[in-house]
Amino acid sequence: MKIASQHAWKDKDYTPRHDWPGDTLVQWGGSGVVLGKNPYTTAFFEAFPDKDVTAAGGFIRGEGKTIAEAEDDAFARFKKETSCNHLWGREHYTNSGQLCRHCRAFRCNEVKPIVKLGSWRKPVEWYETCLMEIDNKYSRVLRLRAKFFGVTQRPDAPSPSA
Template identity: 45%
Template sequence: MAIIRSHLTGHPYKPRREWPDQAHVQWGGHGLVFGEGKSYNTAFFEAFPRDGTAGFIRGEGATIADAEDNAFAQWEKFFECKSHGGHQWGRSRRRAVGDKPYTNGGCFCRRCGAFETVMQPIVELGGWKKPISDMELDAISLGSTWNMNSQKVPEKFQKRLFLRARVFGVNIPKPPSFDEYEEFAGTRKREMRALYREYVSSCERAVAQYLKDKPEQESAVIEGVGTERLFSCLVASRLKKLKES
């Protein structure tokens, strides 16, 4: 039996298809999709099968039921591929010249198009020398280097972000570690939130000072449309406010 995401347990819609056991599912009647040159609203149904067919499946349609039918048809296609010869994974969506491969371990089946994380990430040699980006500065200013927020930000990313900040002269304080410091033992949630707010404020000041000291760090807005440009605009706006603060 499929596992319904907790925020939908009381929703009037119930999955109608026989999804594999332990598959996590979620849905919505109105999902905004950004595309090249246009955006649209649609009902959607998303599944995370966990049976080797695919890591993530999304179906769309006029209704949630239509979206589930669309998603389930994809699962059947992926299951058929897995059961007859198995998936043939590759890092790029299409074997075409110029098709940029995924480097984070995500792969596409070259037979059926299923997507799942099955390979190890490709480590970029010399990546530490790459100039710190607007996205990184924004994340630093939001306190993403402290593991109090570990459910939302992976610990590996937090550590890398902290080290890159220090390497490039963003003088953020070392994030507290409740495992290392006995004085935090028994700290109440209210006190922890206060500590976290204080840490975020320190990070904001450090990023603001860095931007003032580095006038050449101009926030560039990505050309085009879609979510990437939207996030780019938001980041540029936040960094501009910090720089002017």
């Protein structure tokens, strides 16, 4: 176990109670802020195990009234993750993050991020082709989008040679 360097001066009176394996980096705090719809302050304990220790590697965070309770919470999560037969899925992540569907472990950098290309690269829908003839502020962008995807005229429009 490696203890984060800031604990030479911050929360230095605490010593981890559990035997974290290998080169697991650990850090803690007596009053961390959790942001969200209802922000709150809590004691926390964070561990960053190597991939050779858990299939996920990554990050484990425990919370509690005291740092000791937070470490107990984090170690329980660690034990749960190391005994899980992981089934990974993106869920709501569009970056390279994934969650295990069984134990809720998190891992990152295993899949490529989903790239949002911008609205002008969105393929033209069939109902938009009839709007290409109308002259308004959206028609130029629509015609550019259509040209980008190889649509040069409406499917039901008469051909220029007719």
